[in-house]
Amino acid sequence: MAQLDSKVPSGPLADKWRKHKTEIKLVNPANKRKYEVIVVGAGLAGSSAAATLAELGYKVKNFVFHDSPRRAHSIAAQGGINAAKNYQNDGDSVYRLFYDTIKGGDYRSREANVHRLAEVSVNIIDQCVAQGVPFAREYGGLLANRSFGGAQVSRTFYARGQTGQQLLLGAYSALSRMIGAGAIELHTHSEMLDLVIVDGQAKGIIVRDLITGEISRHAADAVVLATGGYGNVFNLSTYARGSNVTAIWRAYKRGACMANPCYTQIHPTCIPVTGDYQSKLTLMSESLRNDGRIWVPKRKEDRLKPPASIPEADRDYYLERIYPSFGNLCPRDVASRAAKRVCDEGRGVGETGLGVYLDFAEAIGRLGEAAVRERYGNLFDIYHEITAESAYQQPMRIYPAVHYTMGGLWVDYNLMSNVPGLFVLGEANFSDHGANRLGASALMQGLADGYFVIPYTIGDYLAGQKPGSRPSADGPEFKAAEENVRSATSRLLGIKGKEPVSHFHKRLGKIMWEHCGMARTRAGLEEALKMIPALREEFWANVNVPGSAATLNQALEQAGRVGDFLEFGELLCLDALKREESCGGHFREEYQYPDGECKRDDTNFGHVAAWEYQGPGRAPLRNIEPLNYEFVKMSVRNYK
Amino acid sequence: MVAETTAKTLNVTLRVWRQAGPDAPGTFVDYAARNLSSNMSFLEMLDVVNDELTMKGEEPIAFAHDCREGICGTCSCTINGKPHGPGHGIATCQTYMRSFQDGDTIVVEPFRARAFPLVKDLVVDRSAFDRIIQAGGFITARTGSAPDANAIPVPKTDADLAMDAAACIGCGACVAACKNASAMLFVSAKVSQLGLLPQGQPERDHRVLAMVGTMDALGFGNCTNQYECSAACPKTISHDFIARMNRDYLKASVRAAFKPVAAGASGGAG
Numbered sequence: 001m002a003q004l005d006s007k008v009p010s011g012p013l014a015d016k017w018r019k020h021k022t023e024i025k026l027v028n029p030a031n032k033r034k035y036e037v038i039v040v041g042a043g044l045a046g047s048s049a050a051a052t053l054a055e056l057g058y059k060v061k062n063f064v065f066h067d068s069p070r071r072a073h074s075i076a077a078q079g080g081i082n083a084a085k086n087y088q089n090d091g092d093s094v095y096r097l098f099y100d101t102i103k104g105g106d107y108r109s110r111e112a113n114v115h116r117l118a119e120v121s122v123n124i125i126d127q128c129v130a131q132g133v134p135f136a137r138e139y140g141g142l143l144a145n146r147s148f149g150g151a152q153v154s155r156t157f158y159a160r161g162q163t164g165q166q167l168l169l170g171a172y173s174a175l176s177r178m179i180g181a182g183a184i185e186l187h188t189h190s191e192m193l194d195l196v197i198v199d200g201q202a203k204g205i206i207v208r209d210l211i212t213g214e215i216s217r218h219a220a221d222a223v224v225l226a227t228g229g230y231g232n233v234f235n236l237s238t239y240a241r242g243s244n245v246t247a248i249w250r251a252y253k254r255g256a257c258m259a260n261p262c263y264t265q266i267h268p269t270c271i272p273v274t275g276d277y278q279s280k281l282t283l284m285s286e287s288l289r290n291d292g293r294i295w296v297p298k299r300k301e302d303r304l305k306p307p308a309s310i311p312e313a314d315r316d317y318y319l320e321r322i323y324p325s326f327g328n329l330c331p332r333d334v335a336s337r338a339a340k341r342v343c344d345e346g347r348g349v350g351e352t353g354l355g356v357y358l359d360f361a362e363a364i365g366r367l368g369e370a371a372v373r374e375r376y377g378n379l380f381d382i383y384h385e386i387t388a389e390s391a392y393q394q395p396m397r398i399y400p401a402v403h404y405t406m407g408g409l410w411v412d413y414n415l416m417s418n419v420p421g422l423f424v425l426g427e428a429n430f431s432d433h434g435a436n437r438l439g440a441s442a443l444m445q446g447l448a449d450g451y452f453v454i455p456y457t458i459g460d461y462l463a464g465q466k467p468g469s470r471p472s473a474d475g476p477e478f479k480a481a482e483e484n485v486r487s488a489t490s491r492l493l494g495i496k497g498k499e500p501v502s503h504f505h506k507r508l509g510k511i512m513w514e515h516c517g518m519a520r521t522r523a524g525l526e527e528a529l530k531m532i533p534a535l536r537e538e539f540w541a542n543v544n545v546p547g548s549a550a551t552l553n554q555a556l557e558q559a560g561r562v563g564d565f566l567e568f569g570e571l572l573c574l575d576a577l578k579r580e581e582s583c584g585g586h587f588r589e590e591y592q593y594p595d596g597e598c599k600r601d602d603t604n605f606g607h608v609a610a611w612e613y614q615g616p617g618r619a620p621l622r623n624i625e626p627l628n629y630e631f632v633k634m635s636v637r638n639y640k
Numbered sequence: 641m642v643a644e645t646t647a648k649t650l651n652v653t654l655r656v657w658r659q660a661g662p663d664a665p666g667t668f669v670d671y672a673a674r675n676l677s678s679n680m681s682f683l684e685m686l687d688v689v690n691d692e693l694t695m696k697g698e699e700p701i702a703f704a705h706d707c708r709e710g711i712c713g714t715c716s717c718t719i720n721g722k723p724h725g726p727g728h729g730i731a732t733c734q735t736y737m738r739s740f741q742d743g744d745t746i747v748v749e750p751f752r753a754r755a756f757p758l759v760k761d762l763v764v765d766r767s768a769f770d771r772i773i774q775a776g777g778f779i780t781a782r783t784g785s786a787p788d789a790n791a792i793p794v795p796k797t798d799a800d801l802a803m804d805a806a807a808c809i810g811c812g813a814c815v816a817a818c819k820n821a822s823a824m825l826f827v828s829a830k831v832s833q834l835g836l837l838p839q840g841q842p843e844r845d846h847r848v849l850a851m852v853g854t855m856d857a858l859g860f861g862n863c864t865n866q867y868e869c870s871a872a873c874p875k876t877i878s879h880d881f882i883a884r885m886n887r888d889y890l891k892a893s894v895r896a897a898f899k900p901v902a903a904g905a906s907g908g909a910g
Contacts, residue, residue: 052783067704068770070810071712087790123784130786132779132834134803141793159803165711166806173778180774188767211759240707274647275677277684280708382709385727385734451783500694502687547699551661552760554702555694 002257002612004625007412008112013631014094017116020413021456025463032057034467037458038205038220040192040247042069044164044171044443045426046226048450051174054183056455058462061218062175062184063207065191065242065557070172073228073240074446077164078285078379079148080156081128081443083121088145092153094118099632101441104150104331105406105434106584106598107606107634108263110627112413113431120452121444125157127451131170135159148439149286150331150639156440161285161378167443171450191557192247193488194481195223195254195422198471202251202422206481208489210557213550215485217473221465222421222458225251226450229405229427231264233565233572234517235509237402238270238283244561245568248409248428256417257610257623259410259430261568262576265437265585266518267403268294268335271386271396272355276506281401282386284358285379286439289328291363291372292396294319294335296356300346307349307357307395318342322595326639333436333585333598334639336400340518341596343399350397357395364392400518404442406433406585407575410610410625414457415449418610421465423458425449430608435584489549492559497542501558504539508532508562508569516573521589525577529570536566571611571620578622581605602634648678650742654689656701657749662758668747678738682725683708683715685737702761710734710874713809716816717762718749723813723872731811731874751816755823755859766812768858769826776850777830779839798836805833807875814869814877820861825869827851828885829877835888845892852889 009020027035036059039050047069050062066072084097098118102109125143129135135157136144145154159166178184189210196204196217204219230245231237252258269284295317297303302310318338320327328335339356342348349355364372369392373380380391387397409417409424411431416423426446433441471477515528539562547553582591582598583605591599600606608625651674659666673689680688683705690700706714715732719725725735740746748762756764794802806829814825831848834840840847863882870879 048783055782066706066712067714067766068810070770071706071714073707073712076707076709076711085789123786125789126786127781127783129789129792130779130781130839132802132837132839134799134806134833134837135789136803137794137796137799139796141795141799142790159806162711162807165809166803169806173773174781174783176770176774177778177780179770180776186770188770240712242706274679277677277680277688279681279684279687282709381729382734385710385730385736388736388738455783498695500691502691544694546694546697552702552763555690555700 001621002418002610002623004257004410004418004610004623005412006110006625007414008110009413013111013115016112017119024456024460027459027463029057031467033059035059035462035465036061036220036470037222037224038063038218039224039226040205041072041226041228041428042172042175043072043074043226043228043426044168044446045450046072047168047171047175048447049224049226049425049454050184051171051178052451052455053458054178060184061187061220063187063190063192063205065189065210067188069175069186069188070169072168073243074168074443075165076240077443078161078283079287080146080158080163080440081124081167082148082155082438082440083125083157083444084118084155085122085125087143088154090153092155096153097121097155100151101432101438102434102632103637104436104438106436106600106637107434107602107629108260108583108627109432109434111629111631116453117432117445117448120448123452124444124447128167128170131173133159133166133170146287147290147329149289149329149335150438158287161287161376164443167447171447193250193485193560195251196477196481197254197419198475198477201420203471204473204478206485208485211552213548213553215482217478217482219470219473219478221462221470222423224423224425224454225409225428226425227428229408230568231402231405233508233569234402234512235505236273236278236281236513238267238281241279244564246561246564248424249564249568251409251417251419251422253613254419255613256419256422257410257612258407258571259608259610260407260435260575261572261611262516262579262586263406263435263584264402265332265404265406266336266400267332268339268400269358269398270401270403271383272350272352272399282382283401283403284383284396284398286332288358288376288379291367291375292328292358292360293317293362294328294356294358296342296347296349303347303349303353307359316342316347323639330639331436331438336518337587337596339400355397355399358398359395360391361395404437406430406435406437410608414460415454416457416461421461423454425454435586488560489556492543492545492556492563493549495540495543495545497544499542500544501555501562504535504543504566505562507535508566511535512569512572516576519587519589520576522577525573528573529577532566532570532573539563539566575609575611579605579609598637606634650676650678650737650740652676652740652743653745655745655747656762658701658761659758661760666758676737678736680737681708681733682719682735682737683733702763704763705733708733711809713811716751716764716811716813718751718816720747723751723816724874729874729876731809751812753812753815753821755821756812756815768860769810769812769823771858772823772827772851772854773830775854776843776847779834780843781839792838794837802833802836805829805836805877805881808877809875811874813872813874815860817868817872818861819866819868820864822863822869823855823860824863824882824885825873825877825879827855828881831885831888832881844888845895848885848888848892849896
């Protein structure tokens, strides 16, 4: 059984991080260059971590499967980044950001981690501005803010609808500076396919070069995974097509615990599905809910009528009706479930009936089309490209879609997993968002972990490792891991079945969405737990992966990732089955209040579930880390 | 008015550049793509064609893609002679089959430029762009050393113009569109973004000289003011930034020639 010591420091909440920073061990400057750190991934968390660790003097190797570190999917985040700057003088504070995030996460995250996140949020904005991130500004030259879901203050900083892009390019520029200075060795087109454990500690990785097919071993004193979320287990999602679970799943199979995989976020404002060929769903930023009003017709019969022909009196602005104090800006899980309910009632709009209106007519009347265009023009353009409709002239049609995953590898307060030497940052870990993430908090967490947490906490681990004690990549553990990767690759190429990889990914996605999507039931999950192993068996008997391993082979890459999703999806459903309560993004129909809100069970499930691999064909072990709320009272979330 | 009700079915012929590797000979190969929905994206159409090739035991077409929403800059097809295809201000992944007619022959090639060597089929190596950024496309701001974000106000017009330049997705369409395979639009966008901001001033001269020098060394051509780059740019970045960079480059070159260097610049006190 894994040891899950959260290592949360003692003392008052607001002092924990400051105290911890002064008490953890340091590595002296002359010794830092003797340590090598592997960072996998170059999104916000990976690139900020790699750049900052290199600035401190560590030797860093950065691995990305993309052709450039600038391609990571952090780049697609649209809306913004939260920070408790209180520049608007509207009553914001570190405590309020902490409290909103804890409450938004439905009391399923660690208090100390979340408070630290709120504390360093202010440093992130300073850092990004210093790098030249062109945040939106007011005419006086100071920074502008807007509001996001789950908050009653304006604390979100933004760069048009491209905040993620601008923050990532800032981190990428810091990374590039250190690559140019020779402090970071960059490996592009390099996919991590195994984690190497030596004497119980993470000491290296096995990598496949996606262009040449070469498989190589890399040793290090510590391994940092910043490889993003696993939402593509649903196939259709707002994730990039390449986003995958492979790195963290293979670390799980080497002993790292997987925490709360059932906490998945379904974003309420995405462009609805149109056809079977579809490869991806596109998000319409939550920031649109600042000015857009969400509604469906009051009567089913009206659902196919042109929206303009439906008079105000026959429209149901259901979020404003049910949640008057937060209205259209209630949190994502709440807004998504409300959309599902009105569509289940038969009032959904569009051909499929799976859509609701997001209407800007009132905002255009109030602000004028030009002002709306300045705020949201690029989003309206994206909408037009995909649907051939103009949101200036008719309401957008939107529907919830998989967007983010709060679960991930278990980490302690130092962001280290239960495998010593293995650190996990950003969306790949489970740490800060509990059961539901608030808008504009993912960018904050990725950069907090990379710029301001790992640079301190990794020293505490490395100080205990003798300089130069790094094992050689020729050791038996490395050879065995390499052999493991080689045999998996040749097995995939050798099947030569009848169906392409996409066939299995689509079928897995349908099982997951139907049985483990916005609403889950015991019966549905049990059904999924039968269907997934059967589909996995079929995959390994009937998938067709053409080509060879010695060249760029995108089908082979995809096959490896879908093979992992076919294992991981089962664990996700198992976690959802065993968590017999509803909280945040995890909604079990059996556990709800009469008005359809989540019914938590703090007595029996006020804990983190961290799953431990027990070997092939054996049921994983469900470990528990109790969540001790010392400072905030776990209460029913109320956005009414 | 509603897209899904207007979906049409179309059949097209794809004429695709196939090349097994950088040293292998390449050629155009025709493929029939049938029963496509006009609401399909161009890349989804390639997915369908690739699945059909796989079922027939042929090797699928390699093409670069990731986010499929026009922001990561990975996709890079030249469609009917235009980088990123017929649409204005969009990337390949945002091109939809409704842009084509039933019966069309669509020619699909990789971005072609000497500084972007071919990897396979429609995939090219654009790491030269990363090397240009590594040479100076940053502001040195060590983590933890930043002053308060509102300490330096930036006029809104400057911030907005910097954002226009910063919108570059690094796809390389500007290079592929240019008859000289020039990277001036890409480089000038980064030089302008950082040069417009007060934080970018201390390294302004070094930045433009280093980035332009690296660009030249990597085999990109020069600019002859035809502006095919901004016409092909999926983010419609203006060629005005090229003029801005040229001015910066000239001033920096002059200043570099006459700049006194502090005597103690090479060493610190012990």
